[in-house]
Amino acid sequence: MSAFLEALAGHAFLQHALAAGVLASIACGIVGSYVVVKRIGYLAGGIAHTVLGGMGIAYFLGRSPIGGALIAALLAAAIIGWVSLRLRQHEDTIIGALWAIGMATGILFISRTPGYNADLVSYLFGSILMVPREDLFLIAALDGAIVVLVLLFRKAFLAVCFDEEFARLRGVPVDLFYLVLLWMVALTVVILVQVVGLIMVIALLTLPAAIAGQFARSLAAMMFVATLLGVMFTGAGLALSYEPDLPAGATIVLVAGTVYLLSAAGRGFYLRFGARRMQAAPGSKDV
Amino acid sequence: MTAIVELKDVSFSYDVGPPALERISLAVEEGEFLGMVGPNGGGKSTLLKLVLGLLKPVSGEVRVAGGTPHAARRMIGYVPQYARYVRDFPISVEETVLLGRLGATRLLGGYGAADREVARRVMGETEVLDLRRRPLGTLSGGQVQRVLVARALAGDPRILILDEPTANIDLRAETDIFDLFKTLNQRMTIVVVSHDIGFISGYVTRVACLNRTLLCHQPVPVGPEMIERLYGTQVQRIPHSHGGGHGAKP
Numbered sequence: 165m166s167a168f169l170e171a172l173a174g175h176a177f178l179q180h181a182l183a184a185g186v187l188a189s190i191a192c193g194i195v196g197s198y199v200v201v202k203r204i205g206y207l208a209g210g211i212a213h214t215v216l217g218g219m220g221i222a223y224f225l226g227r228s229p230i231g232g233a234l235i236a237a238l239l240a241a242a243i244i245g246w247v248s249l250r251l252r253q254h255e256d257t258i259i260g261a262l263w264a265i266g267m268a269t270g271i272l273f274i275s276r277t278p279g280y281n282a283d284l285v286s287y288l289f290g291s292i293l294m295v296p297r298e299d300l301f302l303i304a305a306l307d308g309a310i311v312v313l314v315l316l317f318r319k320a321f322l323a324v325c326f327d328e329e330f331a332r333l334r335g336v337p338v339d340l341f342y343l344v345l346l347w348m349v350a351l352t353v354v355i356l357v358q359v360v361g362l363i364m365v366i367a368l369l370t371l372p373a374a375i376a377g378q379f380a381r382s383l384a385a386m387m388f389v390a391t392l393l394g395v396m397f398t399g400a401g402l403a404l405s406y407e408p409d410l411p412a413g414a415t416i417v418l419v420a421g422t423v424y425l426l427s428a429a430g431r432g433f434y435l436r437f438g439a440r441r442m443q444a445a446p447g448s449k450d451v
Numbered sequence: 452m453t454a455i456v457e458l459k460d461v462s463f464s465y466d467v468g469p470p471a472l473e474r475i476s477l478a479v480e481e482g483e484f485l486g487m488v489g490p491n492g493g494g495k496s497t498l499l500k501l502v503l504g505l506l507k508p509v510s511g512e513v514r515v516a517g518g519t520p521h522a523a524r525r526m527i528g529y530v531p532q533y534a535r536y537v538r539d540f541p542i543s544v545e546e547t548v549l550l551g552r553l554g555a556t557r558l559l560g561g562y563g564a565a566d567r568e569v570a571r572r573v574m575g576e577t578e579v580l581d582l583r584r585r586p587l588g589t590l591s592g593g594q595v596q597r598v599l600v601a602r603a604l605a606g607d608p609r610i611l612i613l614d615e616p617t618a619n620i621d622l623r624a625e626t627d628i629f630d631l632f633k634t635l636n637q638r639m640t641i642v643v644v645s646h647d648i649g650f651i652s653g654y655v656t657r658v659a660c661l662n663r664t665l666l667c668h669q670p671v672p673v674g675p676e677m678i679e680r681l682y683g684t685q686v687q688r689i690p691h692s693h694g695g696g697h698g699a700k701p
Contacts, residue, residue: 201540316559323550326540333503333529334554334606380541381586 168406177293181402181412184295187303188359188368189394191310191352196373196394197387198345202325205370207244207346210259212353212365214240214266219287219357220273229287230299233357237350240266245346249339290361290413292402299358306351313348321345322383359398360413371420372397375427397423454478454514455610455640456502461511463497471497475511475665481609484636486655488648493662495644496532499614502642503529516609525554528608528639530599533592533619544590544598545583548574551605566605573604577631593624600631611635613643617650629654 172178199208218236219229240262247258274284286294295303314321323331324341332338349369356365372393373386380386401416456479464470472494479485487495500506501513504520515523528551551573552566562570574580577597587595596616603611613632617625632641633654645651652658659668 319550319553319561320558322542322546323553326542326547326550327531329505329531330529330550330602331553332505333524333527334551335524336553336558377539377541382543382546383541386541 168403171406178402178406180295180297180300181292182399183300184292184303184359185398185402185416186395187300187307188355189372189391189398190307191303191355192368192372192394193376193389193391194310194314194387195348195352196369197376197383197390198321198325199349200370200373200377201383201386202345204248204346204349205366206256207248207259208349208353208369209366210244210263211237211240211346211350212357212362212369213263214244215353215357216270216287216362217266217268217273218270220270224273224277230302230354230358233354234351236266237354238347241346241350242343245343249342286361287357288361288363289411290357290359290364292359292398292412292416295358303355303358306355310348310351313344317341317344318384325383360416364413364417367417367420368394368397371417371424375424378427378431393420393423453481455481455516456642457512457514458498458501459512459514461501461508461513463494463501463506463508470509470663472501472661473664475661477659477665477668479640479642481640482636484632484641484654484656485643486648486651486658487642487644487661488646488651488658489661489666491646495661496614498661499529499612499642499644502612503527525606526609528603528606528611530596530603530611530613530616532614533596533599533616539588542587543583544579544585544587545570545574547587547598548579548583548601548605551602553606555606569605569607570601573601576604576635577601591624592619593621593628596620596624596628597631600628604635608639610640610642613641615644615646617645617647625650 168178172182199205215233215237218232218234218239220232221236222229222232244259244262248255251258270287271284320331320336320341323334323336324338324345328338328342352369353365356368360368372390375393376386376389380389397420398416401419402412404410404419405412405415456477458475458477461472461475462470463472475498487498489495497506501508502515502520504513504515504524513520516526548570549562549566552562552569556562556566571580574583577600579594579597579601582590582594582598587598590598596619600611600613600616603613611632616628616632620628629651632643635641643651643655648658648660657668660666
């Protein structure tokens with residue numbers, strides 16, 4: 165651990181990695197909370213994996229893979245959102261198909277690109293130690309967009325997540341906000357691809373929020389706690405992986421997964437053996 | 452009196468399956484307290500969805516306050532069937548009630564002082580004010596039902612529409628909540644769906660019996676012949692007492 169702290173002081177790449185972790189945690193904490201309470205983890209997975217198609221095409225054309233990822237993610241979110249709103253009965257099948265088609269497209273284009281395909285591995289498994297400085301600005305800008313959207317429309321997003329039908333009856337443009345929510349998921353996926361890679365995006369998107377949701381009493385608190393947990397997990401994952409030279413993305417996800425399992429088990433234990441005291445707590449008229 | 456909800460010859464069927472509703476004509480007068488009864492699958496919830504504008508009739512016409520259901524949405528306070536999904540959603544009672552202000556308040560940013568004042572008032576009216584900071588998931592079925600009524604009232608509705616408001620609560624809570632509806636009826640029209648004809652007949656001013664078609668709409672009480680026609684079998688009828696709140700339930 166002390167070796168990690170020393171290296172952190174001396175190496176810009178580690179500082180960038182830590183900054184990328186913190187910035188990614190903000191998007192994860194906010195958007196991940198929506199994904200968890202709205203139970204759209206599968207949709208988020210579909211968006212995440214379709215992104216490889218866009219990255220592969222951009223890579224083949226010699227353009228920025230992140231740009232390709234951004235376009236693919238926004239497009240995938242729009243298609244998946246439309247499927248989810250209009251063809252709900254076939255939602256699972258269609259998203260599963262998009263998921264596979266996106267990945268296959270990406271692999272084909274990358275295989276047709278001349279040169280050594282080291283980048284494929286870094287897209288799949290993340291490369292937090294190689295996040296360039298300009299990408300940090302891009303991640304910060306995406307974070308900013310998410311924070312502004314959520315601050316402006318927090319009532320509508322809450323209504324859409326909590327009770328879609330009621331929101332519709334109150335005149336909230338539910339379809340629009342649902343799509344914007346999926347676009348925020350898309351932006352978060354693009355950020356996370358750089359930190360933990362495509363394959364583990366869903367873990368970092370949902371695990372901190374799922375842990376926070378076990379204790380939080382409001383959506384805002386859940387977002388705040390999930391962000392803090394994300395910072396802790398990425399920081400701890402980086403520190404643990406540094407000296408033994410383990411893959412940072414996988415270590416981060418393992419830390420998050422372990423804490424999630426411990427917290428779920430602890431909560432199950434508490435509810436089973438400690439809940440009676442809670443029920444005796446003073447409440448008002450029990451109608 | 453004028454009709455605030457009017458259905459003219461309305462039929463509806465879902466994509467697959469037989470017609471859910473056939474040739475329904477019904478007018479609900481302003482200030483009425485209408486009970487809608489009928490067996491499960493008899494089309495009660497479908498009829499509500501047509502009035503709310505969530506479904507469109509295959510034929511016939513639905514008018515609410517003289518216009519389309521869509522245009523009248525903000526005049527309607529809707530209390531859906533007790534939903535299971537609320538159990539683990541991180542939301543407080545007050546936040547839930549404030550959601551009822553949507554459509555009456557600005558879309559951007561947070562709520563204003565006026566919204567919070569309205570939320571306070573309706574939580575007082577439905578007796579959930581001391582629960583306002585509690586997470587919704589920790590409440591009893593009857594308490595959740597009151598919170599959902601408060602959310603509907605927060606939009607200052609002219610019509611209150613409730614779908615099986617007592618499906619998950621005990622008789623004591625059922626009596627309390629119908630006493631509340633009786634009070635609310637002094638200032639708004641109420642339409643309540645129930646499967647328990649015996650219970651609601653002590654509160655409502657008129658009963659509409661629905662089993663795919665509208666079998667009757669008549670002032671209470673409803674006779675045993677009609678109950679038999681509605682449910683198809685001989686139903687044992689036990690008189691309910693609404694005074695003490697401890698009456699026997701079939």
